[in-house]
Amino acid sequence: MNMANKTDKSRRRFLQKLGIAGASTVAGSALLLQGCSDSNKASGNKVKVLTADNKLVEVDVAHLKPGDKIQDLSYLQKRGREGIPGKKFVMVVDLAKCKNARKCMKACQSAHQLKPEMHHINVLEMEDPVKKTSYWMPKTCQHCDNPPCVSVCPVDATFKRQDGIVLIDNERCIGCRFCVAACPYSARTFNWTEPKNSDQYAEVTYDMELNVPQKKGTVTKCAFSADRLREGKLPYCVSACPNGVYYFGDQNEDLVTNGTTKKTVRLSHLLEENAAYTLMPELGTQPSVYYLPPREDKG
């Protein structure tokens, strides 16, 4: 009896083991097959997004559509830190064309939740002491290759990405304003008060590429509209200009596109033919924003 029991047990155990092994083989190969068929599409990296009819769904990163509002803070933070590989964004400002329409400033302020007195881009009137005339100069963050603001930040809140963009993470910013003091271009501004329409943005997940929602007690500045660049669109200010002042593009491609006319030209030719310059080159900050000097014959 004992012996029989033993054999029965071992047989049962054997059958059990065989069953488990068989089931796991089937399941494993099914998973493997699934993995093979989906390997081109899914990356296995899930994020939460808000659909057009305001439903929160979880989708794979590879299946994201440009209009999706991503609700996953950690994903947005990671994406914002990494930047877009293989790119080096540059802007060219043609001062001969600027007529102080200030459409760039308005587009920027409405996109980045800024009050009228706060500027990521500001159009300044410049006096020419030699010719006794003045011209308009739009000034943004210069996205320096040697950014003094980044070197002084004690908490790694402001940083430079692989695509050349200098961003701020206001989740880390402690509001010390060292960067404001370090920036020779006065490109940075501080949220002294509650940002514009802050109640409307209360539920919005923070996206550092857009730097919205803004937070009281943190520094903010031009982000080269990194959120738009990710979608292959030109920055807010560049597209809003009615006078063809801005060219924007990728230095690696040597191509820049005019935001108004949409004409794409070679960056190196444009800079060379128009005697382009950068602001305060003697500081060695190596800006990514180039200026074409104002001319009298064109415009």
Place this chain on the structure above:
Amino acid sequence: MKNNKGYHIIILFCLCFLAVANVNAQSDWQVPVEANEKLSPFLFDDDMVLEGRVAYENSCTSCHGTPSQDDFTPMSPPPGDPASEPFQAQSDGSMFYKIKTGRGTMPKFADAFADDELWNIVAYIRSFNENYKQELPNMEGIVIPEYAMKLSFDENVDKLVVKVFAEELPQPEVSVSAYVMGTFGKHLLGKAQTNELGIAYVDVDPTLPGDEEGRVNVMVKATKGFARAKVEEHMVMAKATERHSAIEGRHIWSTDRMAPIWLKITFFVSVFGVWFALLFIVFGLRNIKKARKEA
């Protein structure tokens, strides 16, 4: 007093005359019947609209403003908004004629733009009219050939070679335009016409940077009348360039997370070294004190 009244009447009369003259100036731009009935030899599509937009922004915006925004320059006679009713009520041929020949303050664009470029501008202006349907010529009995293209790059002369076929037959006199696709727009490499062998050559600047293998995205369009074709290819024809990250191998952060390892080692070795030296001296002094007590 009486004199003053007469003065007013003269001013009023002059103003009325000016207003009438203005209206006349707009309405009596006579377009020859033949030109008025002229139809575009091209089918208006998105590419034409985009190219028309570039031309419009460069040459027309300064007076006509942005279409549908009513922001044209106040002039006499007023240039008007091309998206407005009086503009859109005209025929395509009439628009083409007026842009080409010009009159008074409206410049003549015949020398500035080729016919196909003028049609691009018409296509752009028409894109603001939702009800517009392009009038096409009578196409009965006319077969529109379906083009196929083969692209290659001749690295000996730095030229893009475009062969245009329709049903295996080479197509001569086809207008070919080649573009390099950038991140935000397309850059015109050049335009050419196919020869009797159906081949067109477009110059390529050898300094144009490509990816690591010298590849760029090329878009080529072939058009002849209503026949058109478009191909996009990722092909080797530019200078191979390595793309570096803007922060590769650099340590511009003040936080230790991104600091280089040699800096971390030097820092910790020197800090511990100083502590060790201090402790060594303190213990040494204590030992001396102890020794003195024992002695």
